Amino acid sequence: MTLVIAALVIWAAAWALNVRLAARGQGLLVPLIFGLTIIVVWQLLVRGLGVDKVILPAPTEVAVTFWENLPILWADFVQTILKGALGGYIMGVIAALVVAVLVDRYGFLQRGLMPIANFMAALPIVGVAPIMVMWFGFDWQSKAAVVVIMVFFPMLVNTVAGLADTTAMQRDLMRTYGASYLQTLFRLRLPAALPFIFNGLKIAATLSLVGAIVAEFFGSPTVGLGFRINASLGQLSLDMVWAVIVVAALAGSLFYGLLTLAERALTFWHPSQRSQRH
Amino acid sequence: MKGSVGPVLAILAVLVAVWYAAAVPMNVKEVLTQAERDGAVIEPGSAAERRDVGRWALVFSNVENLGATWSSERSRLPAPHQVVAELWKSTWVEETTGRRGIVRSGSLSNRSLVYHGGVTLGATALGFVIGALAGVLLAVGIVYSRVMDMSVMPWAIISQTIPIVALAPMIIVVLYSIGLPGLFAKAVISAYLSFFPVVVGMVKGLRAPDHMQLDLMRTYSASKSDTFWKLRLPASVPYLFASLKIGIAASLVGAIVGELPVQRGGLGARMLGGSYYGQTEQIWAALFVAALMAAFLVWFIGWLERRTLRAMGVQA
Secondary structure, eight states, X not given: OHHHHHHHHHHHHHHHHHHHHHHHTOTTHHHHHHHHHHHHXXXXXXXXXXXXXXXXXXXXXXXXXXXXXXXXXXXXXXXXXXXXXXXXXXXXXXXXXXXXXXXXXXXXXXXHHHHHXXXXXXXXXXXXXXXXXXXXXXSHHHHHHHHHHHHHHHHHHHHHHHHTOOOHHHHHHHHHTTOOHHHHIIIIIHHHHHHHHHHHHHHHHHHHHHHHHHHHTTOOOSOSHHHHHHHHHHTTOHHHHHHHHHHHHHHHHHHHHXXXXXXXXXXXXXXXXXXXXX | OTTOHHHHHHHHHHHHHXXXXXXXXXXXXXXXXXXXXXXXXXXXXXXXXHTTSOHHHHHHHOGGGOGGGGTOSSXXXXXXXXXXXXXXXXXXXXXXXXXXXXHHHSSOXXXXXXHHHHHHHHXXXXXXXXXXXXXXXXXXXXXXXHHHHHHHHHHHHHHHXXXXXXXXXXXXXXXXXXXXXXXXXXHHHHHHHHHHHHHHHHHHHHTOSOHHHHHHHHHTTOOHHHHIIIIIHHXXXXXXXXXXXXXXXXXXXXXXXXXXXXXXXXXXXXXXXXXXXXXXXXXXXXXXXXXXXXXXXXXXXXXXXXHHHHHTTOOO
């Protein structure tokens, strides 16, 4: 009982502290305190109320499991994230970029393909996972195939929108320089499309992880994050499930963070990036 | 997108043609094995020899025995008309003539896609409503409370970058084990997935009014609630609907994934069942129903958006 009261007290104290900090405009500290408080309160409530380990494990248990199973989790990470998600991501993104340039070049494709692509982008494409598992087997190839289909359409839609994002003035300038189609594409339109492309890349990053993990629910070798979640659930070792989720969350944030860094480096000229510097 | 009907139909025709063409090499091995059993002469002669031969090579050396590739029972890639036939069979035919169908038993057949689609749709809708309401409420809190903004918003944004769907099986199993009904467990996942897009979009929308407009409200000496109801909320409507469209698509994915761990009906269960028993047509049919459902849900939100905007006097 004391632990439960302690949890409530800590929650109130941390909130009061955050109110004070927020008033002074401490940017980074407030969310950190909020996150830490949730973990501490979670820990105290689980211990204080005696919550069963098979319903909600305490954060310390998850941390211990994470640490003790690092080699297993690393193997899962390599299988699902590096092979399945990243492999499919790279293929899907390149395919979408190539198709986007073609769509941009030919008005027929633009009018015929884009309504379909917009439609497909809203569909629960993850449902193709059982078919891909049947075609490409249990290993990472089938996961990469799911990811290719999942990332292709959002990437295509964003890139096509980006390639259209030049003004008549800019295109006229290129014409007065006597620039060829390819020169205009590489010097003006692709760079101008970069903010849109990065937007697509970020959406696709999350989708690729979702696709790779969910596809493993339909069949996988005995390694991989999705497999580990299912297997650990079968043994009711929820601490392991949470450890896998920590890995997935870290992978997702890392992926997104790297993309954001690349975006800052490559689209430093864009207003959305310039305003952040001051 | 004026005049895009023709090109869209042309592209769709090409896709269907590619699908038919692809069905031939995809199914050629199984079909040839069957044809050999029925006494046809196949080149090369035995299944063991054919295993190492490419699919296209088999197609060209056995042109006269390919008839079944568009009609075989257990195909790796069923032809489009087979999928359509399966769709028809597992909706209309099953319900009107099947032993368990609605006509003969009074309740929807548990083999029909109408029933499974309904299960998924129910979980999606319930979860979406919960998630969207919670998301709007949190967004209002975030806009009006600086502490909530600074505490919660970074986490809401980070949560968009991680595959939260990985939590789905665990949520399902845990909620089942403490005795909650399956519909609710799936709705929790749907709610969870639609929650964050709505929060992020709605916060953006509630902040959309610029300084001029807010200053005008202040010169009217409008109260906080007046500013909310008459300026911020109307201004947020387009953002809200944009994020609702993302949210409802995410809800559907959540409901489908939520049906995987516990097999109690739903499109996700149909897909997993189909992949266990090699019923490709069943997977494709479930996939098509899911696609139609997603299209309908997004269209429905768009329809609501147009009605709301028109009622608000926005010229569309």
